[in-house]
Amino acid sequence: xxxxxxxxxxxxxxxxxxxxxxxxxxHRACQGCGEILAMGMVTKAAGRDIVVANAxxxxxxxxxxxxxxxxxxxxxxxAFENTAAVGSGIEAGLKVLHRQGKIKKKPHVICFAGDGAxxxxxxxxxxxxxxxxxxxxxxxxxxxxxMNTGIQRSSSTPWGATTTTSPAGKQSKGQHTQKxxxxxxxxxxxxxxxxxxxxxxxxxxxNKVRKALAVDxxxxxxxxxxxxxxxxxxxxKSVEIARLAVNTKVFxxxxxxxxxxxxxxxxxxxxxxxxxxxxxxxxxHLGENDVAAIQHSVDAxxxxxxxxxxxxxxxxx
Amino acid sequence: MLKxxxxxxxxxxxxxxxxxxxxxxxxxxxxxxxxxxxxxxSTYVANxxxxxxxxxxxxxxxxxxxxVGASAAGTRVYTATSSQGLALMHEILFIASAQxxxxxxxxxxxxxSGPISIWNDHSDIMAERDIGWVQLFVEDGQESTExxxxxxxxxxxxxxxxxxxxxxxxxxxxxxxxxxxxxxQAEVDAFLPPYSPALRLDPAKPVTMGPVGVxxxxxxxxxxxxxxxxxxKAVVKEVLGEVNAAFDxxxxxxxxxxxxxxxxxxxxxxxxxESVWSAVDALNEDGEDVGQVRIRLWRPFPVKEFKKxxxxxxxxxxxxxxxxxxxVCGPVxxxxxxxxxxxxxxxxxxxxxAGLGGRDVPVADFREMYRLAKKGKLDKTYTLWxxxxxxx
Numbered sequence: 001x002x003x004x005x006x007x008x009x010x011x012x013x014x015x016x017x018x019x020x021x022x023x024x025x026x027h028r029a030c031q032g033c034g035e036i037l038a039m040g041m042v043t044k045a046a047g048r049d050i051v052v053a054n055a056x057x058x059x060x061x062x063x064x065x066x067x068x069x070x071x072x073x074x075x076x077x078x079a080f081e082n083t084a085a086v087g088s089g090i091e092a093g094l095k096v097l098h099r100q101g102k103i104k105k106k107p108h109v110i111c112f113a114g115d116g117a118x119x120x121x122x123x124x125x126x127x128x129x130x131x132x133x134x135x136x137x138x139x140x141x142x143x144x145x146x147m148n149t150g151i152q153r154s155s156s157t158p159w160g161a162t163t164t165t166s167p168a169g170k171q172s173k174g175q176h177t178q179k180x181x182x183x184x185x186x187x188x189x190x191x192x193x194x195x196x197x198x199x200x201x202x203x204x205x206x207n208k209v210r211k212a213l214a215v216d217x218x219x220x221x222x223x224x225x226x227x228x229x230x231x232x233x234x235x236x237k238s239v240e241i242a243r244l245a246v247n248t249k250v251f252x253x254x255x256x257x258x259x260x261x262x263x264x265x266x267x268x269x270x271x272x273x274x275x276x277x278x279x280x281x282x283x284x285h286l287g288e289n290d291v292a293a294i295q296h297s298v299d300a301x302x303x304x305x306x307x308x309x310x311x312x313x314x315x316x317x
Numbered sequence: 318m319l320k321x322x323x324x325x326x327x328x329x330x331x332x333x334x335x336x337x338x339x340x341x342x343x344x345x346x347x348x349x350x351x352x353x354x355x356x357x358x359s360t361y362v363a364n365x366x367x368x369x370x371x372x373x374x375x376x377x378x379x380x381x382x383x384x385v386g387a388s389a390a391g392t393r394v395y396t397a398t399s400s401q402g403l404a405l406m407h408e409i410l411f412i413a414s415a416q417x418x419x420x421x422x423x424x425x426x427x428x429x430s431g432p433i434s435i436w437n438d439h440s441d442i443m444a445e446r447d448i449g450w451v452q453l454f455v456e457d458g459q460e461s462t463e464x465x466x467x468x469x470x471x472x473x474x475x476x477x478x479x480x481x482x483x484x485x486x487x488x489x490x491x492x493x494x495x496x497x498x499x500x501x502q503a504e505v506d507a508f509l510p511p512y513s514p515a516l517r518l519d520p521a522k523p524v525t526m527g528p529v530g531v532x533x534x535x536x537x538x539x540x541x542x543x544x545x546x547x548x549x550k551a552v553v554k555e556v557l558g559e560v561n562a563a564f565d566x567x568x569x570x571x572x573x574x575x576x577x578x579x580x581x582x583x584x585x586x587x588x589x590x591e592s593v594w595s596a597v598d599a600l601n602e603d604g605e606d607v608g609q610v611r612i613r614l615w616r617p618f619p620v621k622e623f624k625k626x627x628x629x630x631x632x633x634x635x636x637x638x639x640x641x642x643x644x645v646c647g648p649v650x651x652x653x654x655x656x657x658x659x660x661x662x663x664x665x666x667x668x669x670x671a672g673l674g675g676r677d678v679p680v681a682d683f684r685e686m687y688r689l690a691k692k693g694k695l696d697k698t699y700t701l702w703x704x705x706x707x708x709x
Binding site (some may be wrong): 051065066072073087093096100102103128143 | 341342366373375376378383384387392408412416523524527530534538632693
């Protein structure tokens, strides 16, 4: 499983940050939407030579109501569960056109899908595409529920979050299952590059996009995307909560390069998860014991990640 | 010039046709009885005989999705499926036509579960009547080969730009070894120019494909798509004419056999048409007043041509290869009742649903259907042949 991959990419810094936005302003995303913010960063880092496949979901709806479009890139939406398969077809098509000399350069293919389209209904198509090794980047914009249809739970909704189909009530704490670990599922396919990213750490996110596009073969980027509407959060708090998710270790930032786990950011003084949970209405029904249980599982997940990094890191060989 | 005439399994002939058409992307999932077609294509790609990308997808839903992506990228795309596989594609079939993507797909027609059955009937495609695709039915190996090539020409014509399904009976046709005359590569190249998309996913000229259709535009979009399908009839006729000229054939949208201006006509689609043809010939020899109409183009339905072929007929015996549970009759008979609705001289339409799930329908059965129909002994709604009891 472990292969040494040297990624040759042009690093983005505060000084050479790309200026051009590939998604026009005037799109219809909610104020403070973490998905559109992240998608803007991904496409900025990727540049012009891109073809986008987009799953059904918030981002498809808010950027494409005919006769308007927010896209400055060639973009295609087909359905909810098949973005990875559509991307596979686009990639294969561009590959053969390039091989036959019909296009000079083969553009990169980027797939965007929400957590429902990735973790639930689209998991099979994603797995198929990763297994077949299509040279493309799949980006999951994880806002932890089906926000487009009205905040229903997905398998990426964290334990204890109330949604319209996992409501907190007298007999329920809300979502009663643990969040599905998609980056690990993607990594289990043995693809060259997997990473998690957050719009609160934009340079980290954008450089991960650059790396993902630089590797040969499939890459998977799992982006944490706050949803003020679905989470019961002031729009202005989006980036703040995204930063808190990382600093409380709720959403660790890491890469899996050729099977090796590298933690991107180790908070020097991790904050308690309560700081992260408190501003969000979706968690407000939780009591002290529940918060303690979440703290425990967050610590355990972090410990597991550190052990993976230690076990697969070069220093330990 | 004497052409190469070879004995070949028809599935392999179809694969050869796809190769001759220079398909650039083939995405496929194995399903019986389609498998031999895509196995052969994957072998061509593996041997470098066909410069294409073969995408061995993880489901038929993804096969059609990848086909949509590859077609949008600007390549000539082929896939094949059958039965449950076609049903699994269902959702994406509508999107392929709505996005005007000229994908060519062979449907090796097969029954649908349950009970599970791998054998032939038309239940699969009849459940997909309204997907907005051009739908052709072929009868033999030669036609399968030539119309597969023609399907690309029809699909990619800028007056059409719609996906085309070529229906061929599973096993009865796909697994039959028949003599087939293949055109030369140069002939096919002359007949079928490289695919030139009207729009494609190109960073130099970005387009948005598959946007949200707000209520103000949705119906207009649907109307445009239907108009494109209706207009495709003329192109299908034109391309069949070119096939006839290039390969010396007589393909048409509907065809007739047997006695001219007969009072009773059998109506068939697909390979059972050949058995009916034999029965009609024998009946004609016995002095019976019977003929046959074969439907080659199913969507768009060639109303004018079909009515012309039936002119003067008093009775149509429609051989339906699928049920439409809860309706008044099978799908083809329903279509024909609609076609003649309101006509003063409309023929009586007698529906015989036959050969479901691979049940054998020998030539003698068609003679028996004719005898019963003549005596007025066949149900006026529909008869499930061999099950409903067809005795005098």
